Amino acid sequence: MEYINIFIKSAFIDNMVFTFFFGMCSYLAVSKTVKTATGLGAAVIFVLLITVPVNYLLETYVLKEGALAWLGDDYASMDLSFLSFIMFIAVIASIVQLVEMLVEKFSPALYGALGIFLPLIAVNCAILGASLFMQQKQFANIGQATVYGLGSGFGWFLAIVLIAAIREKIKYSHIPGPLKGVGMAFILTGLMGLAFLGFLGFEL
Amino acid sequence: MSEEKKSEPLFSKKNIQLIKNPLNQINPVTIQVLGICSALAVTVQMDNAIVMSIAVMAVLVIGNVLVSLMRNIIPGRIRIIVQLVIVAFLVICVDQILKAYVYDVSKSLSVFVGLIITNCIIMGRLEAFALGNKPWASILDGVGNGFGYGLVLVVVAFFKEVFGSGTLTIPGFEKFEIFGNATDLTGLYAMDYMNNGLMLLPPSSLFIVGIYIWVQKARNPELIGE
Numbered sequence: 001m002e003y004i005n006i007f008i009k010s011a012f013i014d015n016m017v018f019t020f021f022f023g024m025c026s027y028l029a030v031s032k033t034v035k036t037a038t039g040l041g042a043a044v045i046f047v048l049l050i051t052v053p054v055n056y057l058l059e060t061y062v063l064k065e066g067a068l069a070w071l072g073d074d075y076a077s078m079d080l081s082f083l084s085f086i087m088f089i090a091v092i093a094s095i096v097q098l099v100e101m102l103v104e105k106f107s108p109a110l111y112g113a114l115g116i117f118l119p120l121i122a123v124n125c126a127i128l129g130a131s132l133f134m135q136q137k138q139f140a141n142i143g144q145a146t147v148y149g150l151g152s153g154f155g156w157f158l159a160i161v162l163i164a165a166i167r168e169k170i171k172y173s174h175i176p177g178p179l180k181g182v183g184m185a186f187i188l189t190g191l192m193g194l195a196f197l198g199f200l201g202f203e204l
Numbered sequence: 205m206s207e208e209k210k211s212e213p214l215f216s217k218k219n220i221q222l223i224k225n226p227l228n229q230i231n232p233v234t235i236q237v238l239g240i241c242s243a244l245a246v247t248v249q250m251d252n253a254i255v256m257s258i259a260v261m262a263v264l265v266i267g268n269v270l271v272s273l274m275r276n277i278i279p280g281r282i283r284i285i286v287q288l289v290i291v292a293f294l295v296i297c298v299d300q301i302l303k304a305y306v307y308d309v310s311k312s313l314s315v316f317v318g319l320i321i322t323n324c325i326i327m328g329r330l331e332a333f334a335l336g337n338k339p340w341a342s343i344l345d346g347v348g349n350g351f352g353y354g355l356v357l358v359v360v361a362f363f364k365e366v367f368g369s370g371t372l373t374i375p376g377f378e379k380f381e382i383f384g385n386a387t388d389l390t391g392l393y394a395m396d397y398m399n400n401g402l403m404l405l406p407p408s409s410l411f412i413v414g415i416y417i418w419v420q421k422a423r424n425p426e427l428i429g430e
Contacts, residue, residue, distance in 0.1 A: 019406050024240035025324045082300060085318050086292040093288060122284075125241040125322040132315035177428050178421030182237050183414050190410030197405065 003147045010151030013202060016126050017159035018193035023126030027160050028185055037164035039113050040120075041157030045150065047099060047121050048130055051092050052149030053142050055131040058087060081135075088131045096122040126156050163189060214340070222344040226352035228424065232325045233356040234417045235427060239325035242316045243357055244409040251373040253361035254354075255309045259302065259317065261350025263294045264326050265343055271334040272342035278335075287330045288321070295320045306375075325353055360412045368403030 016022040023044070030040045061067055063084050068075035100118040104111045121127060130152045139145045166188055175184050232238045239260075246256045270290050271278070278286050299317045302310035310317065320326065329349055334342045365372055370393075372380040384391015386399065402408050421427045 021241045021244040021406070021409075022319075024244065025238055028237050028240070082296060085296050085299070085321055086289070088318075089288055089292050089321055093285060123288075123322050123324065123327055125319050128322045129241070129315060129319055132318045136315060176418070176422075178425075179414070179418045180428070182234075183417035183421065186410045186414035186417065190407040190414065193405075193407035193410060197407070 003143065006144055006147045007151040007154075008202065010148050011155035011158070012196065012199040014152075015155040015159060015196050016129065016152050017156060017189070018196045020129065022129040023124045023156060026120060026124050027156075027163070027189075028182060031160050031164040031167055031185070034161060034164045034168060037160045038157075041160045042113070043118055043121055044124065044126060044156050045153030047092075047096060047118075047127055048149040048153035048156075049146065050099065050149075051095050051127055052130055052134050052152075053146045054095065055088050055091055056134055056139065056142055056145035058091060059084065059135050063087060084132075084135060088128060092127050092131070093122045126152070159189075159192070162192060219341065219344050222341060223348035223351070226345075226348040227355060228420070229427070231352045231356065231420070232328070232349050233353055234413065234420055236328070238328050239323045239353060240413075242319055242323060243353065243360070244406070244413065246313055246316050247357055247361040247364050247409055248368070248404060249312070249373050250358070250361045250365050251375045252309055252312055253357040254375055255302070255306060256313060256316065257350065257354030257357050259298045260320055260323060260325070260353055261347065263291060263298060263320055264329060264350050265346035266294055267291050267326060267330055268334040268342040268346040269339050271330045272337060272339045275335050275337075283331075283335065284327075287327060291326055291330070292321050309375075325349060356413070356416065359416060360409050363412050364403050364408060367400045368408070370399050 014020070017024065017027055026040060031037050059067070061070065063080045065079035065081065066076055068078045068080070096118060100111075103118070130149060133152075134145050134148060137148070139148065163185065167185060170184065170188070179187075226232060230236060233240060233243050242256060242260070246252045267287075267290055271287060274286075295318065298320070299310070302313070302317060329345060333345045337345070362372070366382055370381065370383040370386060372382055374380070381391070383397055384393050386393050391397075
């Protein structure tokens with residue numbers, strides 16, 4: 001039950017795109033057709049599902065205040081949390097690289113679909129943002145962190161596929177010239193954000 | 205830099221363009237659509253927006269200079285990692301400084317200080333400009349893009365704060381109550397004026413940026429491409 005709650009909360013209520021604007025750059029750049037949007041969305045889910053738990057372990061056993069207690073009493077009072085930015089981004093960059101190599105080796109079909117998007121993801125704010133929020137929320141165990149990663153990824157996937165579908169249709173509408181393209185995408189995202197606000201306070 | 209001075213003056217026309225263009229023609233946020241995440245999220249209050257712009261500008265300028273100085277010794281294949289490490293190092297410094305001197309703002313910026321690392325403006329400028337240009341030009345480019353980013357943030361924050369909570373918070377000054385005090389019912393509030401709650405919600409920044417782009421492109425028709 002708790003897991004479902006975390007999933008719903010991270011996917012719909014605290015949606016990455018509509019509430020925190022994470023990953024807006026790729027969200028706007030890659031949402032011109034549904035097909036590529038689906039590919040990028042799937043890649044984001046995939047990477048979040050792996051990086052959030054790994055960073056959770058890193059946070060709990062290395063970075064948090066007192067996290068190094070397992071090394072002995074001398075280390076029990078160490079607080080390395082100021083290093084978290086550089087550790088998280090290093091983990092993310094290397095995992096993205098690793099995932100890319102593994103996918104290429106074991107599933108060429110998936111690699112064909114995700115291929116070009118994987119390297120892009122290393123600098124997608126949604127990935128680092130999810131890890132930083134995971135650090136802030138202080139989840140009780142790794143299961144919750146994983147579900148959080150999955151939920152955030154799903155929320156992002158949903159957002160980019162929806163906007164891509166709308167943008168495909170709106171290409172044929174009469175929009176004032178200066179508003180065409182990015183400007184309209186912003187306003188559309190705002191309207192979708194308003195709709196998503198309806199989930200506020202929703203709990204199982 | 206001394207070599208630069210010999211060949212052209214410090215503020216030659218080309219160098220001035222480096223600062224001026226990002227403010228309008230190639231604005232990093234509205235035209236190149238980079239670094240939106242933080243631009244939209246930290247704009248509920250003016251002081252957050254200003255501190256965030258200064259932080260981004262500092263990281264951008266210093267990062268640009270460092271990468272530009274090292275541009276001939278960074279191996280091409282691992283340049284992204286090198287840039288990430290430089291930026292992450294600078295962001296850690298900025299984060300510690302913010303925590304030490306403006307703790308309240310740093311608290312309300314929360315994870316967005318860390319997200320400067322993945323701010324596309326910074327990676328984009330390092331990759332596209334600093335890797336191929338001299339340090340002085342890179343400084344100017346950093347300042348220009350930092351101002352371009354800050355300009356959008358300040359405009360969005362202005363509308364959000366003034367119409368959302370009826371105040372204006374500028375760092376170093378007392379909170380400025382534009383329409384009077386909402387709880388004591390003075391000024392406009394005495395005449396049943398109400399703050400627009402929508403302005404405080406996330407979607408409103410998207411609307412404001414959308415309209416900003418609209419106005420900007422309408423005034424500069426040459427920007428309407430595609």
